[in-house]
Amino acid sequence: MSAPGPLDVWHKFADTSVLLDGFHALKHALRFGAEVPVAVTTDRAAALALADELAPDVRNTLDALLTQVPAPAYWSLVPRPHPTEIAALAVRPSRAANLDRLARTPRTAPVVVLDNPRNLGNAGAVIRLAAGFGATGVVTTGTLDPWHPTVVRGGAGLHFATAVERLTVAELPSGPVFALDPEGEDIRGTKITDDAILAFGSERSGLSADLRARADHLVALPMRPQVSSYNLATSVAMTLYHWSATGGAPHVP
Ligand SMILES: C[S@@+](CC[C@H](N)C(=O)[O-])C[C@H]1O[C@@H](n2cnc3c(N)ncnc32)[C@H](O)[C@@H]1O
Numbered sequence: 001m002s003a004p005g006p007l008d009v010w011h012k013f014a015d016t017s018v019l020l021d022g023f024h025a026l027k028h029a030l031r032f033g034a035e036v037p038v039a040v041t042t043d044r045a046a047a048l049a050l051a052d053e054l055a056p057d058v059r060n061t062l063d064a065l066l067t068q069v070p071a072p073a074y075w076s077l078v079p080r081p082h083p084t085e086i087a088a089l090a091v092r093p094s095r096a097a098n099l100d101r102l103a104r105t106p107r108t109a110p111v112v113v114l115d116n117p118r119n120l121g122n123a124g125a126v127i128r129l130a131a132g133f134g135a136t137g138v139v140t141t142g143t144l145d146p147w148h149p150t151v152v153r154g155g156a157g158l159h160f161a162t163a164v165e166r167l168t169v170a171e172l173p174s175g176p177v178f179a180l181d182p183e184g185e186d187i188r189g190t191k192i193t194d195d196a197i198l199a200f201g202s203e204r205s206g207l208s209a210d211l212r213a214r215a216d217h218l219v220a221l222p223m224r225p226q227v228s229s230y231n232l233a234t235s236v237a238m239t240l241y242h243w244s245a246t247g248g249a250p251h252v253p
Contacts, residue, residue, distance in 0.1 A: 005067075007073060010077060010089060013089045017090060018090045018091075018092050018149075019088075019152065020034075020036070020088040020089070020090050020157055022084045022086055023051075023084040023086045024084075024157060026062070026088045027051075027054070027055045027058055027062075027157065028131075028156055030058045030061050030062070031161075032158070032160040033160060034091070034160040035090060036088050036090050037091065038067075038088060039065045039067070039087070039088035039089075040066070040069045040074055040087055041066050041068055041086045042068065042074045043068065047062065048062060048063060050084065098163040101137060101163035102139065105174070105195070106194075107173075107175060108136075109136050110192065110193075110194065110196040110198045111136045111138075111139060111173055112135050112137070112138045112139070113141065113198065113200065113211070114138065114139070114146075114232070114236075115141050115142070115169070115201050115208050116140075116143075116208060117140055117144050117202060117232060118204055119203055119232070120144065120148055120154065121154050122231070123140065123146055123148075123154065124151045124154015124156075125154055126138055126232070127151065127154070128154070128155050128156055128158050129237050129240055130162045130236075130240070131158035131162050133240040133241075133244060134162075135162055135240065137163030138162055138163075138165075139165055139166070139167050139172065139173075140166050141166070141168060141169055141208070141211070145166065146164045169208070169214055170210075172197060175196060175197045176197065176216045176217065178196050178197065178198050178215070178219055179199040179200075179201075179211060179214075179217070179218050180198065180200050180201070180219055180220070180221065180235055181201065181207055181219070182223060182228070182229055183218065183220065185217070185218065187221055187239065188222065188242075190217065190242075192239070192242060192243040192247060198243075199211050200236055202232075203231075206229075219239075221239070
C-alpha cells in the first residue's frame with residue numbers, strides 16, 4: 001500500500017487540529033515548538049524563497065515539511081486563500097499541558113485574563129501581545145473559544161508561544177490579581193509583579209462581579225476625562241508595556 005499523501009494526512013487531522021493560515025502563522029508556530037503534521041503550498045519554491053528572506057531559522061524545517069499541491073486542492077482546504085498560499089495543521093496543546101504551564105511557580109511573567117471577551121479579533125491581538133512580551137499565558141473566561149479559527153488567525157500562529165486556555169474565575173491560577181478598570185488607581189504608581197494575574201473586562205460590560213471579587217488591586221490606565229474607555233487589546237498592550245518598563249520583561253536582542 002502506498003504512503004498517505006498530504007491531503008490524506010490533512011483530512012485525518014483536520015477536525016482535531018488548528019489551521020495555520022499563511023507563511024507567518026506557520027513560521028511562528030514552528031519557532032515555538034508546535035507539532036505540525038502537514039503543511040501544503042501551491043508553490044514550494046516561492047515558499048522557500050520567503051523562508052530564505054524572512055525566516056532562515058525555520059527554512060530547513062519548512063523544506064522537509066512543505067508539500068506542493070495543485071491550487072484547487074489548496075483552495076478546498078482553507079476558508080479563504082491566503083496571499084502566500086501556504087496552509088498547515090498544528091496539534092493543539094492539551095489542556096493538561098496548559099494548566100501545568102499556568103500553575104508553575106515561581107511565575108516569571110504575568111498571566112493575562114480576558115474576562116468574558118466578545119470580540120475574536122481582540123482575543124487574537126492579545127495572544128500576539130502576550131507572546132511578544134513573554135507572558136505566561138492568556139486565559140479567557142466565558143463562552144468565547146480562544147482557539148477559535150478567527151482568534152488563531154489574529155494570533156498569527158503565536159498561540160504556541162504562550163499557554164492559551166479557557167477557565168472559570170474560580171479556576172484562575174494563584175497570584176495577585178491586578179484588575180484593569182478606569183475607576184482604579186493610576187497604574188503609573190503601581191508596580192506590576194512578575195507573578196501578577198492581569199485581568200481585563202469584557203468589551204461590552206467591563207469586569208464581572210466574580211472577577212472584581214477576586215481582585216487584589218484595581219488599576220487604571222491614564223485617560224483624559226470624557227473618554228469612557230480604551231479598546232480591550234490596546235489596554236492589554238499598555239499594561240504589559242508598563243510591566244515591562246518596571247520589571248522583568250523579556251530580553252530584547
Ligand atoms: C472596552 S473596555 C470596557 C468598556 C465597558 N463598556 C465598561 O463598562 O467598562 C474593556 C476593558 O479594557 C480595560 N480598560 C479600558 N480602558 C481602561 C482604562 N482607562 N483603565 C483601565 N482599564 C481599561 C478594562 O479592563 C475594561 O474592562
